[in-house]
Structures are given as C-alpha cells and as structure tokens.
Amino acid sequence: MATNIFINLPVRDLPASVRFFTHLGYSFNQHYTDDGATCMIVAENIFVMLLTEQRFRTFTPKTIADARTSTEVLVCLQVASRDAVTTLVNKAIEAGGSTFKEPQDHGFMYGHGFQDLDGHLWEIIYMDKAPPTS
Secondary structure, three states: OOOOEEEEEEEOOHHHHHHHHHHOOOEEEEEEEEOOEEEEEEEOOEEEEEEEHHHHHOOOOOOOOOOOOOOOOEEEEEOOOHHHHHHHHHHHHHOOOEOOOOOEEOOOEEEEEEEOOOOOEEEEEEEOOOOOOO
C-alpha cells in the first residue's frame, strides 16, 4: 500500500516555478532541492517534484509533452471551502498563471482551476457532501 504520492512535473524555469507556487502558499523541502529539482509540499503525504526538463528526461525514455499545447495530466486538489477554491485560483492568476475553464458548480461540489507557468492544469475542488444518487 502506498503511503505518499509524488507527482513529477517538468518545468522550463525552476526558479520561476518556485516563485509561482510560493505565491500560492506552498513551501518546499530543501532536502530534495538542487539546481535541477525541488520538492513542493502540498499536504502531509502529497508532494510535487518540479524538475527541470533536463532532469525530467533522466526519468523517462519518452518525449516530454508540451503542457501548453497538450494535456499530460490534470492534477486535482481538494480544499476546505468554496472560498479556498477562489482564493487559490486568484493567487495563481496574480502569479502569472491563467484559467482554463469557467468555475463549475455541481451543488455538492464546486471547482475551478488554473494553468501554471508551464501549462500544467490544476483543478481545485471543494466537496461539501456526497454526490446525489439516482
């Protein structure tokens, strides 16, 4: 059984990505940080490794997708409130990111999202109860 999740994302400019995600309120584990990578702490057991494209290439024989023109992954994070969804998306826009769709309100679930500086898609959701049954 897995105990932690590490999402690995390639980035073009590591210092710019660190500034972007710091603006959103995330911190970084300096033990796993060097010129080619950093470990962003999302939650107690959730981490995002931001890797320069050069470093990322050492982990895969495949071509790195350009997240600005294709989607290789959609990272979805659940937050504690509807306001937290809006706040995080607004911070992302302030830091140079952009939205990729309008907010979605499904009653039991509210979500919105942003694209980071490299075009990776981040969906932020709040769920206040279980979805309705048929």
